Amino acid sequence: MKILAITNQKGGVGKTTTSVNLAACLATLGQRVLLIDLDPQGNATTGCGIFKKEALPSVYQILLGAATLEQATIKTEFGFDVIPANRELAGAEVELIDVGQRERRLKEALDGQAYDFVLIDCPPALNLLTVNALAAAQAVMIPMQCEYYALEGLTDLVTTLRKVRANLNPALEIEGLLRTMYNSQSTLNQQVSAELESHFSGKVYRTVIPRNVRLAEAPSYGKPVIAFDKTSKGALSYLALAEEMLERIGGAPRQQEVAA
Ligand code: ADP
Numbered sequence: 729m730k731i732l733a734i735t736n737q738k739g740g741v742g743k744t745t746t747s748v749n750l751a752a753c754l755a756t757l758g759q760r761v762l763l764i765d766l767d768p769q770g771n772a773t774t775g776c777g778i779f780k781k782e783a784l785p786s787v788y789q790i791l792l793g794a795a796t797l798e799q800a801t802i803k804t805e806f807g808f809d810v811i812p813a814n815r816e817l818a819g820a821e822v823e824l825i826d827v828g829q830r831e832r833r834l835k836e837a838l839d840g841q842a843y844d845f846v847l848i849d850c851p852p853a854l855n856l857l858t859v860n861a862l863a864a865a866q867a868v869m870i871p872m873q874c875e876y877y878a879l880e881g882l883t884d885l886v887t888t889l890r891k892v893r894a895n896l897n898p899a900l901e902i903e904g905l906l907r908t909m910y911n912s913q914s915t916l917n918q919q920v921s922a923e924l925e926s927h928f929s930g931k932v933y934r935t936v937i938p939r940n941v942r943l944a945e946a947p948s949y950g951k952p953v954i955a956f957d958k959t960s961k962g963a964l965s966y967l968a969l970a971e972e973m974l975e976r977i978g979g980a981p982r983q984q985e986v987a988a
Pocket residue numbers: 738739740741742743744745746771852908909910937938939940941943944945947
């Protein structure tokens with residue numbers, strides 16, 4: 729089971745769009761996928777066609793120990809499962825203050841699950857919710873726009889990852905950096921992209937997600953783009969990303985066999 733935190737403390741970089749669409753594309757490729765919405769805004773929940781106000785229990789009850797993962801799991805028509813979130817989750821930070829092991833609540837809840845992929849859609853902050861995701865995950869996927877301040881934000885995130893490794897989760901890795909809302913005509917996008925590749929060589933996904941209006945429209949229909957317009961550039965690029973991920977993961981054991 730691969731647990732990935734989809735994170736970037738910046739808002740509006742495509743975390744939720746990536747979480748929902750990657751979940752749908754991995755499921756289309758035959759993977760068993762659980763998507764966990766860990767943002768009080770509940771956009772990933774809504775984006776899967778779930779009414780967030782009626783979603784009970786949600787990830788909030790799981791974190792507080794008032795529900796099990798199974799009790800909160802919703803099966804979607806898109807072939808993957810969702811743990812929903814809503815406004816209630818905003819209170820979790822304060823309510824967990826007196827709770828022991830409060831950074832490991834999500835990790836404990838995921839114990840013994842049998843999915844191929846667990847994708848955690850993080851809030852746009854480096855708070856206790858995000859720390860719960862980073863403690864539970866084996867690796868982080870970082871969606872980012874190739875804009876002027878992107879690299880600066882990345883430095884903060886890398887510092888946080890270092891602290892989490894030192895204190896909570898020594899094995900936490902960077903799974904990959906994903907360029908989102910990319911415009912290949914933009915000189916700035918090209919420059920930042922080139923810098924990214926030189927700083928994080930081998931970690932930047934070959935697949936790039938272009939700016940595509942269908943990706944922005946799909947959530948208002950409560951659907952991943954692949955179920956909304958499967959021939960759109962947005963759908964094809966997230967499918968390519970899912971394939972690239974499986975290729976990377978599939979490649980690792982074979983290399984080990986050769987080494988042995
Ligand atoms: P985050 O979760 O990081 O805050 P979102 O995934 O919610 O970011 O994306 C922010 C906004 O940009 C949303 O309105 C979303 O629909 C839109 N968006 C995200 N990715 C794309 C894309 N590749 N093309 C066009 N619009 C996008």
